[in-house]
Amino acid sequence: MAAEDSGIDNNEKKFGAFGGVFTPCTLTILGVIMFLRFGQVVGQAGFYSAIVIVLASKVITTLTSLSLSAIASNTRVRGGGAYYIISRSLGVEFGGAIGIVFFLAQAISVAMYVIGFTEALASTFPSLADDTLAIATFVNIVTFVCVYIGAGWTIKVQYAILAVLGAALASFYVGTVGNFSMSEFKTNLLPHYTEGENFFSVFALFFPAVTGIMAGANMSGDLKNPAHSIPRGTLAAVAVTAVVYLSMAFLLAGVSTHEELITNNLIVREVSRWPVLITAGVFAATLSSALGSMMGAPRIMQAFARDEIFSWLNFFGTASGKSHEPRRATVLTFIIAQCCVLLGDLDAIAPIITMFFMITYGLLNLATFYEAVTKNPSYRPTFRYCHWSLSFLGALGCLGVMLLINWPVALGSIVAMAAIYGSIQYREIEARWGDLQGGVAFERARRALLRLEDTAYHPKNWRPVVLALSSSAWHRPHLAIYGQWLTSGHGVLTLAQVICGDVEKHAERRDSYERSLRKFIEKEELQAFSAVVVDAYLSDGIESLVQCHGLGGLKPNTVLIGWPKTESKSEAFGATLRLVARLNRSMICARLLLDEEISDGQYATEDREAMLAEAWEIPNGTIDVWWRGKKNGALMMLLAHMLHQNPDWRHNSIRVIRIVPSEEAVEEVREHIVQLAAISRIRVEPIVLVAENVPLAIQVTSQNAAVVLLGFESPAEGEEADFYQRMESLIGALPRVLFVDSAGGMELES
Structure with missing residues (x-):
């Protein structure tokens, strides 16, 4: 199932900003904490600190709401709310981690409200005090049944609940305004913390009250226009509820002693003009919040399961009925909520929910921050009142509050998130949607390339940027594999192919060959890029690749090409060597007698697989560098060193070998090689030979070498055949030889 099908996307979307966002947000924010615990917050913290707690909470949720509004108006938000938004921005790893955490936060919230x-x-x-567990279970079942029927019916019920809540608040304001005492207010200005309590523990108790800002976003799959409704409804709910909480803190501080505020959980009802309305408001608010969370949690799980991040959760992605209700996920939410109901402690559940929501809010702010700061062209939100600095502050605020409330639990939560993230990353789950990581990587690459442009051309910074003319790579895999060995961890490798012909006629063929190269790169797990060009002549195609491929400091400085198998190809080969030399690029010609062509028709699939596996086998023996001077010697030494740096090549030692005409020169040349190795910081074994027959000396000395590096110069026009014969006679039957022609740019002393 496509990830973009997550959530509801049909004609049943019918809720606007008021019904689909403002109402569920407001009812969730003005819920159980307001009626049953806000008096304790004011009594413990005092008026001043209570205002700070409310304002700090509102600052965090306002910043998060701005981030939510920006990112919701930048993409087509489907079912899943905050999970959908974060996963499509920060990627599948963060999405998977936050999906689990946010779902649990919403599911546990149901228990808190129940x-x-x-x-x-x-x-x-009071007569029901002995049956609270049974009552809570019954209420949880009723909430479950209401949501199981469908979201449309539930949201309509919330209109009536909103009216009851308004009446309850009116009763509170009328009662407290008439009984407000300035002397009582003054005694409640400062904190009166009981044993074990402090500012941050009270903050943790209060914060779940303002976490309802996601209630509307969680219904994103049921909204007519999420990009329009989520910003308007959410910010309106934040503003209205801020006024309510600030005014309630002021009035509660002036109508009762701090002892009464702390110990009497129903103080709001007792100070109201018509207590029955408060009772109704408490029932309405808690039930509506429970309904809101019971509606939101299954939609998060449904969207999460449909993304198929964890296969064992796919069962919960199924939608039911014409309105695509997440009924299986609703059952799971009910079970989790019921398990928490058995705990039966509101004060124990609230801090857990605080941590879960803080993580969610922090990642939402982080997603918006990255979208904005990386200047992603796709980040074009219609909501204009959010800046990257605000999102960054929101993320820092969430992290700071988590650590201040309970740093061990906060760190444990972060570690748990990191573990889920690592699990998804280890399993290499492929996201089927674009995410922010590509944008972040692009921005980093852009800045790095600009810095590289200023420093790349110093010999100290020379690295092999290899363009391997590897045909289709499947047929001659050794070139690609040696290119990987020479660049892995050191440089950049591109596998390139030239198609001879007309561009218009071979456009589709070019795309096919490039896909084939990419498939080979992926299958063989190469750190490489692919490049395919179409040109009328092979030499023109090579010239285009060498000149135009790459960017800035990452343009190819070395061309890797196969050695011709017959003299008949020597003329075209010599022309290619001269062309590359004129373009001031170094050349590596790989003469690999074992590099048989593995064509599809020539071998069975299993034989080709075996030959590919054999191509990766490291030959036994030494890495022999035949030194004849610094013109090609520096590059050969560096190539030998980079080959030796591969873990599988560590057992192949490097030998630097030179032939001298007489015994008198042996010690001097040996000392020269030793000094050269010391200066270049490359560990080598120096060997100096006295020989008149150079080809025989090379072939005998390196007959058991793993690979031989030998310098050359490009042949003059008309001398291609002589050049080919001379090089062939020089190495004879040696199976693995890399001929090297250096264009300079590197220094062993650097």
Whole structure:
């Protein structure tokens, strides 16, 4: 199932900013904490600190709401709310981690609101105090059934609940304004923390009250226009509820003692003009919040499961009915909520939810920050009132609050997130949607290339940027493999192919060959790029590749090409060598007698697979560098060193070999090689031979070498055949030889 099908995307989307976002957000924010615990917040922290707690919470949620609004108006938001937004921005790893955490946060929130309802009911009717677990279970079941029927019916019920909540607040304001005492207010200005409590523990108790900003985003799959409704509805809910909480803090501080505020969970009801309306408001608010979370959590799980990040969760991605209700995920939410209901402690659940929501909010701010700061061209939100600095502050605020509330739990939560992230990354799950990581990588690459442009041309910074003319790579894999060995961890490798013919006629063929090269790179796990060009002549295609491929400091400085197998190809080969030399590029010609062509028709699939595996086998023996001077010697030494740096080549020692005409020169030349090795910091074994028959000396000395590096100069026009015969006679039957022609640019002393 395509990831872009996550959530609901049909004609049943019918809710606007008020019904689909403002109402569920407001009812969730003005919920159980407001009625049952806000008096304790004011009593413990005092008026001043209570205002700070409310404002700090609102600053974090406002910054997060701005980030949410920006990113929601930048993409087509489907089902899944914050999970969908974060996963499509930060990628599958962060998406998977946040999907689990956010779902659990919403599911546990159901239990918090159900417990709050039960607590209020037992306080109103003391005879029910012994049956709170049964009542909470019954309320949880009723909430589950309501949501199981469908979101449309549930949202309509919330309109009535919003009216009841408005009446309850009116009752509170009328009652407290009439009984407000300035002397009582002054005694409640400063904190009166009980044993074990402090500013941050009270903050952790209050913060879940303002986490309802996601209630509307969680319904993104049921909105007519999420990009329009989410910003307007969410910010309106944040503003309205901020006024409510600030005014309530002021009034509560002036109508009761701090002892009463701390110990009486129903103080809001007792100071109201019509207590029955508060009772109704408590019931309405807690039930509506439970309904909101019970609606949101399954939609997160449904979107998460449909992305197929964890196969064992795919079962919960199934939609039911014409409105695509996530009923399987709703059952799972009910079970988790019921397990938490069995705990029965509102004060224990609230801090857990705080941590979960803080992580979610922090990552949402981080996603928006990265979208903006990397200047991603696709980041064009219609909501204009969010800057990257605000998103960054929001992310820092979330992290800071987590650490200040309970740093061990905060660090444990971060470690758990990192473990989920690492698990998804280790399993190499492929996202089927674009994410921000590509944009971040692009921005880093862009800046790095600009810096590289200023420094890349110093000999100290020379690295092999190899253009391997490897035909289709499948047929002559040794070239690609040696290119990988020579550049892995050191440089950049491109596998290139030239198609001779007309561009218009071979456009589709070019795309096919490039896909084939990429498939080979992926299958053989090469760190390489692919490049295919179409040109009328082979030499013109090579010239185009050498001149135009690459960017800035990453343009090819070395061309890797196969050695011709017959003299008949020597003329064209010599022309290619001269062309590369004129373009001031170094040349490596690989003469690999074992590099048989592995064509599709020539061998069975299993035989070709075996030959590819054999191509990766490291030959036994030494890496022999035949030294004749610095013109090609520096590059040969560096290539030998980079080959030796590969873990599989570590057992192949490097030998630097030179032939001298007499015994008198042996010690002097040996000392020269030793000094050269010391200056270049490359460990080598110096060998000096006295020989008149140079070809025989090379062939005998290196007959057991793993690979031989030998310098050459490009042949003059008309001398291609002589050049080919001379080089062939020089090495005879040696199976693995790399001929090297250096264009300079590197220094062993650097």
